[in-house]
Amino acid sequence: MAEHGPVVGEMSEAAVLQAILGRLGPSPVPVGPGDDAAVLDAGDGRIVATVDTLVHGPDFRLAWTSGYDLGWKAAAVNLADVAAMGARPTALLVALALPAGTALAFVTAVADGLRDACAALAPGCTVAGGDLTVSQTLTVAVTALGVLDGAAPVLRSGARAGDVVALAGDAGVAARGLQILFDRFRDGAGRPVPVDAQQLSADDAHAVAQQLRPAPHIHLGPVAARAGATAMMDVSDGLALDASRLAAASAVTLDLHTAALGDDPALALSGGEDHALLATFPSDAVLPEGFRPIGRVRAAGDDRLSVDGSPYTGHTGWDPYRDGGTAGG
Amino acid sequence: MAEHGPVVGEMSEAAVLQAILGRLGPSPVPVGPGDDAAVLDAGDGRIVATVDTLVHGPDFRLAWTSGYDLGWKAAAVNLADVAAMGARPTALLVALALPAGTALAFVTAVADGLRDACAALAPGCTVAGGDLTVSQTLTVAVTALGVLDGAAPVLRSGARAGDVVALAGDAGVAARGLQILFDRFRDGAGRPVPVDAQQLSADDAHAVAQQLRPAPHIHLGPVAARAGATAMMDVSDGLALDASRLAAASAVTLDLHTAALGDDPALALSGGEDHALLATFPSDAVLPEGFRPIGRVRAAGDDRLSVDGSPYTGHTGWDPYRDGGTAGG
Structure with missing residues (x-):
């Protein structure tokens, strides 16, 4: 990552949060980010809820995954769990644990990816809340909530x-796509190196995109x-x-x-x-x-x-x- | 930690999960752990939702905090955010990111602490779902959900x-309590050492307990x-x-x-x-x-x-x- 600009360890939590919320845009839920908890419509009186975590190392490598990709994937995998119940996703809660040296630009790119994945995959679903903490390991835990619109859940x-x-x-x-990354985008010591799209056929590029986004x-x-x-x-x-x-x-x-x-x-x-x-x-x-x-x-x-x-x-x-x-x- | 028995890195995810679910007991929600997502009653058609993360290092030290304490505190801080909206907590989703060397006994103690905090502080609230991942940094992200029982949320x-x-x-x-831990339970190099309850007055023990649990x-x-x-x-x-x-x-x-x-x-x-x-x-x-x-x-x-x-x-x-x-x- 050749990121420029401030890193989160130099900023107040409120300033990091403000930068994130600025990227997410307004949330249509009854009570969105900024209070102790969000308040969401639960339609027919039931809510579908799931959580899934992406951890740096086992789940993604920063040489291959941009902040945008990370936000997108963290949203997509959780939206899929809600959909698999037969439900329509309505809101995400996002817990970000960030190393103090994380560039603010990376964090706002995560927010962009979360926002765009919701807009593309589950229109009407937005980030309704979240949490920021410091950690030695970059971690994104997303809770996705959804409604059944009167249908029975599909178990x-x-x-x-x-x-x-x-x-x-x-x-x-x-x-x-993951195999292509491991085979072709690592250095002599086995460390991930950035993907050079020029080296990929259209088919391979599609497979890599499906892995990352x-x-x-x-x-x-x-x-x-x-x-x-x-x-x-x-x-x-x-x-x-x-x-x-x-x-x-x-x-x-x-x-x-x-x-x-x-x-x-x-x-x-x-x-x-x-x-x-x-x-x-x-x-x-x-x-x-x-x-x-x-x-x-x-x-x-x-x-x-x-x-x-x-x-x-x-x-x-x-x-x-x-x-x-x-x-x- | 002088833990004995298996560590999670030697076990399948399913075996770790089974050990956790065995400690939590049955969940009364319509669909509990084991499917893609949980399904929860949302009472009056609204749900209150919040997430908060405890990260090893900034949020707790393992020399001072047992697995039981960690589970208890992770539940308590999230239940408090739901209560602060005027809502009654009904369910937790728990995302655990564990170093591969974490003792299974530590993980089941986390589950015990989650269960007991719910029972003591918010009877009727249970763990309805969650996620297990590996990480270099022990992290517990808890989502708490609650209902308003017809009342307006208090913002x-x-x-x-x-x-x-x-x-x-x-x-x-x-x-x-945190000051007592920093002042009196660190070694010559400043590293946390286990709390010796014999050294604490009743007042000090109460303060330490309030910090940890x-x-x-x-x-x-x-x-x-x-x-x-x-x-x-x-x-x-x-x-x-x-x-x-x-x-x-x-x-x-x-x-x-x-x-x-x-x-x-x-x-x-x-x-x-x-x-x-x-x-x-x-x-x-x-x-x-x-x-x-x-x-x-x-x-x-x-x-x-x-x-x-x-x-x-x-x-x-x-x-x-x-x-x-x-x-x-």
Whole structure:
């Protein structure tokens, strides 16, 4: 980062906050940033709430991820969890923990990314509150809240034998993007170096963008709920692992069809971070536009997941405590 | 910490999560932990939401703070922000970022502290969701949600000239506790060492406990709202600084009376982290039990805050970006 201008350690909390709020623009909620807590409309008397954290090192590297990308991704991954309940996101609360040497320009870029991801992926959703602290490790914890507009939440546990398994969004593209970053944008000592877009084909650039700035189909969450989805979840840790989780919650077996998983089914099954929506629908349902069939729900067998009728034996995706490093860069 | 047993870096995320959920017990919310997001009742169609983060180094030191204390305090400070809106806390979402070497026993103690603080301070409030990540810096970000039960939220901006300024809870006690820790429980190199309770008088032990395990009067938030509080806030950064903020939001001047601020008014004004409720009430209101008058609201003068009628010139409390260090310990 060759950032110029003030760093947050030279500023008061109020001044940093003011700079952030200036980028976010007005929030339409009943009580927005500035009081002890926000007050939000909860529509039909229920609220959907989730939290997800991005930590420097295991979740992003600053050589690859700009402040804007970080804000965008922190919003997108949480919006996807709200959508996966069949809900419409309405507000984010953002807890930023910043090293004292963080450039103010980086922080305002995070705010820009949060704002733009909401505007692009979940119009009407805004940052309604947050918290600023100092930390040795740059950390962004985002809470996303949403409303169900009268619908029942779509849980992981509702899949039934005979249902169609469907996916909205990519599988494996973000993982290919991460692989490109690791393979081609590190120095001799293995440290991340900035991405040179000139070196990337259009396909590779798309994969890298999906890793750094994912754009899940948030609006399809409520659409799937209205179309009768019996179960749904956000695919964050890889299709195989997350499909197994849905199958376990529903006490069924999911059979996925490699013919529906693109050119590299192994990568589609193992690669995480695309934040596609995985849903099951009754066999006679018309799949909403944006969803494509990728398999079928079976009665519970010996395995939670099968592929083309055979038990899945490949890599099952990302587990931060098993796979993660905490190195920076 | 002389912890024994497994550390989280040797375990799967699912196993760590299961150990935590085992300590929390069942959550009465419509959809609790285990899906993409929680679903919560929002009573009258509005929800109050806040987030606050505790970071190892600036916010706590592990030599002084047990896992139980950390969970308790992370809950308490967020419950206080909900109460300060006049709301009743109903659910917490907890984002834990843990170094891989963190003992599982420490993590389950955090869960115990979260559970017990909710039970003691805000019965009916439970942990409804959360997130686990790895980080080099131990960080606990808690989102607290609450309901207004039909009442209007009590903002910082409603104080009017003539109102009584009232406080529920201590002022300066937690700061004295922190001073005792810094003065008496560090080694020759300035590093924190565990607290030896034998060395503490009952008064000092109380101050240290208030710093490590604060017990704000959460139930008095809704009580104050029903009693007609015109403005309210949680005193986290010191009475002088937070009273100035309330005065600025309300475009008034607050005059505080040292006679009502105990034996050490200077410490009561500057010391943060007691999480008392600062509220203003119409002059003819009967103060609810638990609140005591500490001053009067005046029309806006040259200063936001005066003490016994004179401009306040003392230390104005804690600002993490001005005062904070990020050293561990």
